[in-house]
Amino acid sequence: MLIDKEKIYLSLAHMSGNEQKYINEAFETNWITPLGPNVDAFEIETASFVGVKAAVAVSSGTAAIHLALQLLDVGPDDRVFCSTLTFVASANPILYQGAEPVFIDSEPETWNMSPQALERALKEAAIEGKLPKAVIVVHLYGQSAKMDEISYLCNKYNIPIIEDAAESLGSTYKGKASGTMGTFGIYSFNGNKIITTSGGGMLVSNNRDAIEKARFLATQAKDSAPYYQHSIMGFNYRMSNILAGIGRAQLEVLNERVRDRRAIFDYYYQKLSNLPGITFMNELKDTQSNRWLTTILVEEKDAGISCESLLKNLSEENIEARHVWKPLHLQPLFKGTAYYSHSENENVAELLFEKGICLPSGSGMTKEQQERVINFILNIIKVRV
DSSP states (O other), rough: OOOOOOOOOOOOOOSSOOOOHHHHHHHTTOOOOOOOOHHHHHHHHHHHHOSSEEEEEESSHHHHHHHHHHHHHHHHHEEEEEESSGGGGTTTTHHHHOEEEEEOBBBBTTTSSHHHHHHHHHHHHHHOOOOOEEEEEGGGOOOOOHHHHHHHHHHHHHOOOEEEETTTTTEEETTTTTSSSEEEEEEEOOOOOSSSSSSSSSEESHHHHHHHHHHHHHHOOOOSSSSSOOOOOOBBBOOOOOHHHHHHHHHHTTTHHHHHHHHHHHHHHHHHSSSEEEEOOOTTTTTOOOOSSEEEOOOHHHHOOOOHHHHHHHTTTOOOOEEEEOOGGGGGGTEEEEEEEEOOTTTTHHHHHHEEEEEETTTOOHHHHHHHHHHHHHHHHHHHH
């Protein structure tokens, strides 16, 4: 089939127009390195925006998770509990450390880590004498997990939390910024995120000493000496001064980007929520999601079309939409890994993967583009019901 319509992408980078100013400053001052004034300022400005004491800018959100695990001394024979409904980058750093991931199911209200499953997993781990060194909680598609319940359980067993807020910068939970409620939080500035540095990430914490150690580790762990001396293994994880300049300009418009994506969600909801078999991801009470991606569930028996077929039809219309994340406990990479379902008869993440679709949600998409997506879905479902 020949496609002659302009492609609508899932989530394109949306420039503010101010990025070039910071890039030019980096060139004019010859700060073309993984250090410099933009990096320093981006860290300070991000920490101030989310309300933490310290931050370190790194090459990716994955690098930030890896550094957090290093700081928590996670190593071989250790366990780390992790949300199963997430991108593989949330869990790969566990393998980098030679540790064992244990995956925790979602719960229906937020699609995020199930406190019910986590409680069962922690109880069993305590009995076995193998409590995890850390719990990685993902805030999926901008929606915060149930942090009160999860924090209560982790505090009960004295387990530190790493918040994977890669998708939820700008979201809040009971007035607190996403990524600031655990021991460490991480953000991603990949090209499709709500703000971008092209590629990059940030590790944040209220523990200044830990962030300083992360900065040391991320800069090849170079000792304070008049020559290149290294006493421990480090990493080449620092963000470049040029990319940090892009991030500074993007951070200036983050509130606008949240507003825009929430408006996109609201319009989808207004037009599609009454369709048979279509439901939207909830927003938990006392939280605000950045609505990074608008996600829907498609119930085939009511909608008259399967999730798979709807995705195929959208693709043929040159509209980029995607499945929600394939749960990590179903990935070949993690075959045989321990997994705790929401309940004995409920595998929530698996059902969400089977029925879930992410719709185009970029803050730069036009009303006409969104109307095209909406009208196509309306016509597809009306034809089949």
